[in-house]
Amino acid sequence: MSNSPAAEAARRRTFAIISHPDAGKTTLTENLLLAGGAIRAAGAVRARGENRRTRSDWMKIERERGISVSASVMTFDHDGLMFNLLDTPGHEDFSEDTYRTLTAADAAVMVLDAAKGIEPQTLKLFEVCRLRDIPIVTFINKMDREAQDPIELLDEIASKLALDPAPLYWPAGSGGRFKGMLDLRNQQFLPFAKKTADNKDEGHPAAIGFNGNAVSSYLNPEERAELEETAMLVGEASKPFDPQSFLEGHMTPVFFGSALRHFGIDQLLAGLGAYAPPPKAVAAAKGGEPTHIVPGDPEVTGFVFKVQANMDPNHRDRIAFLRLCSGKFARGMKLKVQNTGRQLSVNAPIMFFASDRELAEEAFAGDVIGIPNHGILRVGDSLSETGTIRFAGLPNFAPEILQRVRVKDPLKAKHLKKALEGLAEEGVTQLFRPQFGADFIVGAVGQLQFEVMADRLANEYQLEVQFEASPFAEARWITGTKAEIEDFNTKHKTAMATDIDEQPVFLAKSAWELGYVVERYPTVAFHRTRERG
Numbered sequence: 001m002s003n004s005p006a007a008e009a010a011r012r013r014t015f016a017i018i019s020h021p022d023a024g025k026t027t028l029t030e031n032l033l034l035a036g037g038a039i040r041a042a043g044a045v046r047a048r049g050e051n052r053r054t055r056s057d058w059m060k061i062e063r064e065r066g067i068s069v070s071a072s073v074m075t076f077d078h079d080g081l082m083f084n085l086l087d088t089p090g091h092e093d094f095s096e097d098t099y100r101t102l103t104a105a106d107a108a109v110m111v112l113d114a115a116k117g118i119e120p121q122t123l124k125l126f127e128v129c130r131l132r133d134i135p136i137v138t139f140i141n142k143m144d145r146e147a148q149d150p151i152e153l154l155d156e157i158a159s160k161l162a163l164d165p166a167p168l169y170w171p172a173g174s175g176g177r178f179k180g181m182l183d184l185r186n187q188q189f190l191p192f193a194k195k196t197a198d199n200k201d202e203g204h205p206a207a208i209g210f211n212g213n214a215v216s217s218y219l220n221p222e223e224r225a226e227l228e229e230t231a232m233l234v235g236e237a238s239k240p241f242d243p244q245s246f247l248e249g250h251m252t253p254v255f256f257g258s259a260l261r262h263f264g265i266d267q268l269l270a271g272l273g274a275y276a277p278p279p280k281a282v283a284a285a286k287g288g289e290p291t292h293i294v295p296g297d298p299e300v301t302g303f304v305f306k307v308q309a310n311m312d313p314n315h316r317d318r319i320a321f322l323r324l325c326s327g328k329f330a331r332g333m334k335l336k337v338q339n340t341g342r343q344l345s346v347n348a349p350i351m352f353f354a355s356d357r358e359l360a361e362e363a364f365a366g367d368v369i370g371i372p373n374h375g376i377l378r379v380g381d382s383l384s385e386t387g388t389i390r391f392a393g394l395p396n397f398a399p400e401i402l403q404r405v406r407v408k409d410p411l412k413a414k415h416l417k418k419a420l421e422g423l424a425e426e427g428v429t430q431l432f433r434p435q436f437g438a439d440f441i442v443g444a445v446g447q448l449q450f451e452v453m454a455d456r457l458a459n460e461y462q463l464e465v466q467f468e469a470s471p472f473a474e475a476r477w478i479t480g481t482k483a484e485i486e487d488f489n490t491k492h493k494t495a496m497a498t499d500i501d502e503q504p505v506f507l508a509k510s511a512w513e514l515g516y517v518v519e520r521y522p523t524v525a526f527h528r529t530r531e532r533g
């Protein structure tokens with residue numbers, strides 16, 4: 001096989017899984033890794049998934065290389081393709097993190113609990129995918145439990161997400177009466193094996209022709225007639241699967257299965273291989289001029305979508321996750337950060353194989369490498385060999401909760417500043433420095449982020465902190481002419497702060513006050529997001 005950047009990129013499938021908590025994301029992740037040959041037994045990912053949700057137990061990379069590190073990105077080679085599965089935090093308090101991760105994904109698998117359909121968090125994450133036109137594959141999970149009528153589930157996808165569902169399979173029953181599913185494209189029936197009386201999982205029988213006699217071993221005449229009828233009805237009522245419409249974000253292929261019972265997983269993986277897109281051209285600027293970076297371009301380029309504090313608090317180093325966009329990356333290569341011009345030799349890149357394979361020496365567009373560094377790399381940075389390529393930065397979102405943070409030992413105030421800056425650089429929380437007063441204001445989307453922050457400040461920086469209510473409820477970045485900003489600043493001194501990049505931020509005490517001020521200053525722009533990088 002050719003090792004050219006274009007050919008290698010073409011066999012990459014980089015995707016993330018989105019779901020409401022409990023729909024089965026962790027179980028599906030694990031079973032996809034199993035199906036992809038990346039792990040040998042189920043049970044490995046689960047505990048770590050839970051640990052990682054609170055971010056309290058990030059493990060030492062050397063000790064835990066492989067599956068635990070790969071809790072963020074997992075790579076496996078299957079059927080001639082390289083799959084990069086990006087993990088997204090399950091808790092909604094980390095939705096900003098999820099957004100950034102999705103910027104590095106080329107497709108998403110949306111997992112629905114067959115009994116619950118589309119849940120609030122599914123909707124929220126779906127909207128993020130839509131913002132970026134990420135094609136979505138739907139997996140309707142837990143068919144081994146009592147499910148909603150699948151036709152209603154399809155209706156819900158169509159009405160709530162404005163997405164055309166195109167079922168590729170159709171289930172026969174659900175719960176105790178779940179018998180398997182019909183492949184609508186080739187009329188093959190895939191039987192679902194019940195567990196044996198002693199609760200053993202014996203694997204599922206091979207697919208058989210739906211029109212032959214053998215199917216009667218799995219379906220009684222009524223079940224068979226019902227499946228035949230509904231499959232026909234669905235075929236008539238839904239649009240046939242159109243790969244182009246899927247790639248454009250208008251249509252979603254629908255798969256059914258049971259992640260827990262490893263049913264429908266091989267089909268989902270094959271579907272991802274066949275339909276999910278390889279990395280595509282990315283809009284960027286080169287020396288200030290707009291351009292497109294194509295995966296086959298010889299120059300190595302990429303952007304940092306996530307930074308994670310290292311496992312070793314004594315060294316304070318961090319791992320920056322770089323999504324490659326073009327070229328052939330080789331270990332030891334020198335890359336330059338576009339906005340700072342700093343150069344770094346990437347001598348110890350980490351690839352996140354979920355199996356116990358050796359580290360890869362090279363990587364291509366679509367791959368994610370971890371770069372250990374001491375704070376040179378920030379979320380949103382663009383890296384390339386020439387240092388001239390700039391991808392769109394990643395946005396910071398206006399936080400929903402603003403709290404004052406105080407360190408219990410006043411002698412450690414300076415130390416606190418550094419620690420808070422470190423965490424803000426990671427993009428976990430946001431930091432605002434009011435023009436008046438010595439306290440820092442920390443912003444987050446959800447309460448859990450504060451808990452994680454306190455925990456990390458204590459463990460990684462030996463700082464005991466206290467969060468207190470702040471008088472502010474809303475934060476907005478402001479832009480305008482220099483004179484306008486200065487004028488605004490003078491009139492709202494006590495409500496002005498700067499963010500980590502010294503950008504001016506207006507802090508309002510209530511949504512009402514914000515609305516009032518916005519109306520009074522029509523020439524000043526108030527932003528909910530700010531692009532970094």
Ligand code: G4P
Pocket residue numbers: 019020021022023024025026027028090141142143144145257258259260261
């Ligand atoms: P999440 O990451 O999306 O939050 O979901 P997770 O995989 O942790 O699954 C949530 C619960 O749903 C787990 O049960 C899991 O075993 C169950 N589950 C996942 N997929 C299926 C499926 O296809 N069929 C059935 N019947 N259950 C499924 P739990 O009771 O919370 O955890 P556990 O004690 O069973 O591990």
